[in-house]
Amino acid sequence: MKLRVLVLINAAAVAVTLSAVNYYFRHSWYDVMITFLATIITSFFVFYYLIEKYIYSKIKLIYKLIHNLKLGRDLRDALGEHVSADPINDVEQEVKEWARQKKTEIDELRTQEKFRRDFLSNISHEFKTPLFAIQGYIEAIQDDEFDDLDMARDFLTKASRNVDRLSYLIKDLDEISKLETGEMAINYSKFKINDLIKEVFESMEMKAKQHNIKLIFKQKYDEPIAVNADREKIIQVLVNLIDNSLKYGKEGGSTSISLFELHDQVLVEVTDDGIGIEEKYLPRLFERFFRTDTSRSRQIGGSGLGLAIVKHIIEAHQQTINVRSTESLGSTFGFTLQKSKQSLQFPNIPVLKN
Structure with a gap:
């Protein structure tokens, strides 16, 4: 309906313009009326055909594409084909909504990416600290060749504590991973x-x-x-x-x-x-x-x-x-x-x- 109104307005504008030109040269109201009616009818059908064929049909196609992509095939099949009476306005709303969703998705992806980088940095640091400590104690014992047994025992005790720390870290990481993925069941009692x-x-x-x-x-x-x-x-x-x-x-x-x-x-x-x-x-x-x-x-x-x-x-x-x-x-x-x-x-x- 809005398309026909839009075409009629444009056709009327063309008809008024040509009628005014006709009156300027001929000064005949009869010719003006004939020109106005012929022009408005001809313009209406020409404009309607051109807009429908080359513009409106493309907009409908874009709208259906966006609509189908948003719904997904399964949901679209369940609801049936959706035909809008005003695809121009609907396309505008769909595009705005889609843009908002994509912006939200991009923001979420950026947040997840930052979280991933921070997580990798943190876990790398958490592992490196005890590993370097263990490496240092073992190298010190190797260099000393067990000449100082008390020092060797002390270093081995400290290395053992760092091994325990690594074990706790791996155990906790495994547990939190299972909790996040739902692999660890909740046994209610x-x-x-x-x-x-x-x-x-x-x-x-x-x-x-x-x-x-x-x-x-x-x-x-x-x-x-x-x-x-x-x-x-x-x-x-x-x-x-x-x-x-x-x-x-x-x-x-x-x-x-x-x-x-x-x-x-x-x-x-x-x-x-x-x-x-x-x-x-x-x-x-x-x-x-x-x-x-x-x-x-x-x-x-x-x-x-x-x-x-x-x-x-x-x-x-x-x-x-x-x-x-x-x-x-x-x-x-x-x-x-x-x-x-x-x-x-x-x-x-x-x-x-x-």
């Missing part, structure tokens, strides 16, 4: 999160004493709270978060865990009173190999993948994790778990009285 936290605290009590940090889980959280999750992987989450709080905690400080029951979820929060994290670093905290304090992180050790693994485990449970922190005051890592739909049944144990 129903268990009491309270008992799990106490179990993890007991296993880490010795390490906490070495850092002179107190582990706190208040008695008010003793009431059984059942969750539905992968028990072993939640243990790993808690161990990684508590271990992180011990590494960056302050001597004589504390690490506490709190539980909050939501509608159909349980919020678990791990809080420390350590060095804290600058606000600018918080968005990147769960990135692989990201460290806020590089020099101290190297001394403390670790693969730099602990928090990334935690994030992937929680997201594999279709839950969320967040962090809030204040520099010099401490940090709180909180994650949610699905509350068990069926309450756990705990038997009543009779109390024996003397």
Whole structure:
């Protein structure tokens, strides 16, 4: 319809022009009317034919091409051929939308490319550090030819620690790769999160004493709270978060865990009173190999993948994790778990009285 209106307007313009020229020379309104009618009819059909054949048909073809490419063959076949009543306007909208999508895709590709470069740079550095250390210790022992046995034992011990660091790094990389690709299955089971936290605290009590940090889980959280999750992987989450709080905690400080029951979820929060994290670093905290304090992180050790693994485990449970922190005051890592739909049944144990 819009095409016919457009052609009619152009034909009318030509007819008016020729009629005006005819009147100028002949001064006859009858000739003007005949000229106007003949011109407008002839121009209409000529313009319509030319525009339809050489312009509009090409625009329709472009529109159908873009439309089909966007939908994909399977979806196009399911919906049937799409014929637009106004392909010029639709082409404009399709091209704008396509341009926006392509820009978004390009931005995402650039982000992924930067992430890939950073990842390769980080992993190269993480591997080189212990490898060069091992190489140095072995060369020192070879040069000394075991004349100083105490030094050789000391160097072998240090080389062994760096081998362990490489093993942890490879293990963590393999685990995070499986989590990202979905190869590592989540084995859901129903268990009491309270008992799990106490179990993890007991296993880490010795390490906490070495850092002179107190582990706190208040008695008010003793009431059984059942969750539905992968028990072993939640243990790993808690161990990684508590271990992180011990590494960056302050001597004589504390690490506490709190539980909050939501509608159909349980919020678990791990809080420390350590060095804290600058606000600018918080968005990147769960990135692989990201460290806020590089020099101290190297001394403390670790693969730099602990928090990334935690994030992937929680997201594999279709839950969320967040962090809030204040520099010099401490940090709180909180994650949610699905509350068990069926309450756990705990038997009543009779109390024996003397």
